[in-house]
Amino acid sequence: MTTDPRWIDEHGDPIDEDHRGLVYDIRTLVDRRRALGIFGGVGLTALLAACSADPEPTATASPSASASASVTPTPSATAAASGPLAEVPDETGGPYPGDGSNGVNVLDDSGIVRSDIRSSFGSSTTVAQGVPLTIALTVRDAATGSALVGAGVYLWHCDREGGYSLYSNGLENENYLRGVQATDANGTVTFTSIYPACYTGRWPHIHFEVYSDVATAVASGPIVKTSQIALPQETDAAVYATAGYEQSVRNLSQVSLSTDNVFRDDGGIHQIANMSGSASAGYTAALTIGV
Known part of the structure; x- marks a missing residue:
């Protein structure tokens, strides 16, 4: 029997099977499994291709780093163009924007530029209570996919009871759950907040x-995009099962993405956040948008 030249050493002698490496082992296993009809077709080509490639040396991640990455994924993006992406739909700012378009303007207040939006600032220091939520919004040019670095993002939402600071009864002197930030080198802003x-x-x-x-944001200048992030039903249900959100259980049961007056046109497919975390430890909501 002729020996495959791949398994001949530099002296012309056959290499023992025990020392032919992973590619030989995989190919032998696949051939045997095929004969027995054990393997399905899915994944064989990819497996062999991956094993046949000459791997570049890579550093081995520490066990703690690997565990952290698998448990709590963090949003990331490259500043380079990644190709066109769908533009996020324009949506209403609602009746409680706080940007001067409907009464009060919080954007020109000292303290509005911040990452932690849980507390009020200025004359009040009230802290909104609720399940912790980190909001990571990445802004990209829809035509090219390039990160929009240094863009201003103003973000706001209701509290655990459904009230909006500056507007709702009893909250007229509060300005929590509102903040402005500049996007970083990846086009991302990250806010520390609570689940609405x-x-x-x-x-x-x-x-x-x-x-x-x-600068344009705090001067209430021209707005590039107004839209909304939709929170997924699975995490909604988990959060609303915790203390303080009792009224949200009934309200959620009476609405859906397809009937919501903002998201119903397309079911919010371009606005549903990717979630990680838990109701006990807090969640991260990540979304990449095109503008």
Whole structure:
């Protein structure tokens, strides 16, 4: 029998089977499994291709780093163009924007530029209570996929009871759950907040406005995009089962993405956040949008 030249050493002698490596072992296993009809077709080509390639040396991640990555994925993006992506739909800013378009304007207040939006600032230091939520919004140019670096993002949402600071009864002197930030080198802003309630007639959501930069935002200048983030039903249900969100359980049961007056046109397919975390430890809501 002729020996495959791949298994001949530099002296012309056959290499013992025990030392032919992973590719030989995989190919032998596949051939035997095929003969027995054990393997399905899915994955064989990919497996062999991956094993046949000459791997580049890579550093081995520490066990703790690997565990952290698998348990709590963090949103990431490259500043380079990644190709066109769908533009996020334009949506209403609602009746409680706080941007001067409907009464009060919080954007020109000292303290509005911040990442932790759980507390009020200025004359009040009230802290909104609820399940912790980190909101990571990545803003890209819809035509090219390039990250919009240095864009200003104003973000706001209701509290655990469904009230909006500056507007709702008893909250006129509060300005919590509102903030402005500049996108980083990846086009991302990250806010520390709490999970909003589901109030009557609306799917759980978060409002945002995108400006060319922070200076334009705090001057209430031209808005590049006004839209909303939709929170997924699975995490909604988990959060609303915790203390303080009792009224949201009933409200959520009476609305859906297809009936919501904002998301119903397309079911919010371009606005549903990717979630990680838990109701006990808190969630991260990540979304990449095109503008």
